[in-house]
Amino acid sequence: MAGDARLADARIVGARQAAYSKTPTRSTLDLLVDTIADACAELGLQPTDIDGLAVSSFRLPPDNVVTLAEQLGVELRWARQGAHGGAAGVVTIVEAAEAITAGRASVVVCAAADAFDTVSHMSLLGGFNTGMRDYLAPYGFGGTNGIFAMVEEAHRSLHGTRREDLGTIAVTQRRHAQLNPNALLRQELTLEDYLSARLIADPIRLYDCVMPCSGADVVVLTRSELARDLGIGGAVLLAGEQRHNHRPAEALSLVTGAAAFADELFATAGVSRSELDFVQLYDDYPIMVAIQLEDLGFTSRGGLGRFLAETDISRDGDLPLNTGGGQLSCGQAGASGGMLGPFEAATQLLGEAGDRQLDAELGLVSGFGMVGYGRGLSSAAMILCREDTRP
Amino acid sequence: MTSAYPIYGTSAPVQVADALADGIATLARCDECDVRFYYHRRRCPRCFSSRVVWDTVTNPFIVRASAIIHRQQNELFSGDGPVLMVAAALDEVTVIAEGHGWGVGDRPVPGSRVAYRVAKRPDATPIPVFVPWDLS
Numbered sequence: 357m358a359g360d361a362r363l364a365d366a367r368i369v370g371a372r373q374a375a376y377s378k379t380p381t382r383s384t385l386d387l388l389v390d391t392i393a394d395a396c397a398e399l400g401l402q403p404t405d406i407d408g409l410a411v412s413s414f415r416l417p418p419d420n421v422v423t424l425a426e427q428l429g430v431e432l433r434w435a436r437q438g439a440h441g442g443a444a445g446v447v448t449i450v451e452a453a454e455a456i457t458a459g460r461a462s463v464v465v466c467a468a469a470d471a472f473d474t475v476s477h478m479s480l481l482g483g484f485n486t487g488m489r490d491y492l493a494p495y496g497f498g499g500t501n502g503i504f505a506m507v508e509e510a511h512r513s514l515h516g517t518r519r520e521d522l523g524t525i526a527v528t529q530r531r532h533a534q535l536n537p538n539a540l541l542r543q544e545l546t547l548e549d550y551l552s553a554r555l556i557a558d559p560i561r562l563y564d565c566v567m568p569c570s571g572a573d574v575v576v577l578t579r580s581e582l583a584r585d586l587g588i589g590g591a592v593l594l595a596g597e598q599r600h601n602h603r604p605a606e607a608l609s610l611v612t613g614a615a616a617f618a619d620e621l622f623a624t625a626g627v628s629r630s631e632l633d634f635v636q637l638y639d640d641y642p643i644m645v646a647i648q649l650e651d652l653g654f655t656s657r658g659g660l661g662r663f664l665a666e667t668d669i670s671r672d673g674d675l676p677l678n679t680g681g682g683q684l685s686c687g688q689a690g691a692s693g694g695m696l697g698p699f700e701a702a703t704q705l706l707g708e709a710g711d712r713q714l715d716a717e718l719g720l721v722s723g724f725g726m727v728g729y730g731r732g733l734s735s736a737a738m739i740l741c742r743e744d745t746r747p
Numbered sequence: 748m749t750s751a752y753p754i755y756g757t758s759a760p761v762q763v764a765d766a767l768a769d770g771i772a773t774l775a776r777c778d779e780c781d782v783r784f785y786y787h788r789r790r791c792p793r794c795f796s797s798r799v800v801w802d803t804v805t806n807p808f809i810v811r812a813s814a815i816i817h818r819q820q821n822e823l824f825s826g827d828g829p830v831l832m833v834a835a836a837l838d839e840v841t842v843i844a845e846g847h848g849w850g851v852g853d854r855p856v857p858g859s860r861v862a863y864r865v866a867k868r869p870d871a872t873p874i875p876v877f878v879p880w881d882l883s
Contacts, residue, residue, distance in 0.1 A: 486786075505832075506843075509813060558815035607843065
């Protein structure tokens with residue numbers, strides 16, 4: 357049977373998302389507690405059923421995964437705090453599947469949330485870490501827009517990457533968001549709108565940027581036997597990889613850690629790129645979607661234009677991309693931005709995507725984040741499939 | 748500009764701040780394995796040696812990329828006009844700093860030469876910046 361044996365006994369059985377909002381309506385802790393409780397209630401799980409918990413959040417302190425367990429009234433055999441920014445969603449789900457398969461937990465909730473608005477998001481970034489605080493924030497470059505503007509500029513300079521191609525990503529995702537009632541940005545976006553939007557950090561314009569917001573995303577995993585007891589086939593993780601601080605000596609890198617593990621990821625999963633029914637790629641900026649398409653082997657360096665000419669990334673196309681609209685259209689709820697792709701993938705494979713449901717059996721999700729001095733430091737990806745269609 | 752985020756913060760040794768006050772821009776180098784790096788790390792990120800020294804930079808740097816920041820993300824800087832952000836490399840080391848000396852809306856071309864040196868902010872605090880090579 358294809359897939360990583362270390363992940364084989366875990367099933368994704370549920371996914372839940374809090375209503376996203378432009379300004380906080382609840383604290384981060386309340387978002388997490390409500391969304392986790394709702395996800396478990398939907399599955400008929402009681403607090404006593406849960407023995408594993410992973411959480412990713414920037415604004416949870418002074419609380420943490422253990423005090424969140426206290427709030428929830430759950431006793432844990434396994435606990436993880438995601439510290440990988442936008443990669444934490446994928447990282448914690450893969451590690452939860454490993455823990456379940458190893459017998460260290462039976463029911464694991466992987467959660468992410470942040471109660472952000474634009475102002476609180478920006479104040480976080482100035483002191484995000486030592487590299488940003490002491491070497492970029494003193495210039496006012498505490499945010500990520502300038503860094504990824506330079507990444508895009510360097511990519512254009514080296515590879516000739518066109519704004520029109522990056523715009524195709526943003527416009528396609530916006531069309532997908534129009535079928536997602538929880539996406540905050542659903543109005544039509546044309547390529548002309550994208551290209552002529554106001555400059556934020558030249559060459560990056562408004563629709564290259566995600567909108568900071570509040571929200572929570574939760575994915576629930578159980579042992580396969582429990583999934584059967586719940587009457588849920590669920591989704592299986594075929595492979596998962598992570599890489600942090602890839603190419604340690606580089607700043608302003610145009611390559612993510614995904615380049616280091618992509619071939620192994622597909623080989624372990626036992627599937628080819630052409631078999632995928634969707635990809636949910638971490639989309640803090642369209643240029644990072646382009647770079648991940650390169651790193652994951654969907655196209656060559658600088659091949660975005662050719663890839664888009666040959667590949668329809670719409671929901672009806674060859675390789676549907678970010679089928680819920682991604683962060684570019686849903687908003688970025690802090691660390692929950694890294695759980696948005698896993699949530700969308702789980703929702704699709706569980707058949708719970710409503711109007712945007714695809715006929716999907718197999719997909720890939722990537723995470724990327726923890727911006728340090730001039731680059732994102734963390735990358736992760738997983739390939740998952742419906743249990744009943746496992747290769 | 749604001750001093751809410753002082754350059755180097757408390758993460759670099761005092762001699763680096765002293766050099767900056769004297770108008771000298773520096774780069775970290777491992778005295779054990781000779782690798783240069785930026786930003787400051789307590790131990791050499793290649794060999795873990797604690798023999799990290801700071802050398803006066805040699806110029807020119809070569810521009811890798813730039814961005815013109817029209818809207819600063821940190822509200823402390825929101826009153827500043829467009830700011831030029833430049834990433835430039837000296838051999839294997841890439842440094843990111845503000846660009847001074849280019850016209851409004853102008854930017855250095857990737858591959859062009861720039862100089863890394865210390866400038867004074869309006870409040871007279873020193874900060875390393877990139878300037879066009881022909882102004883250096």
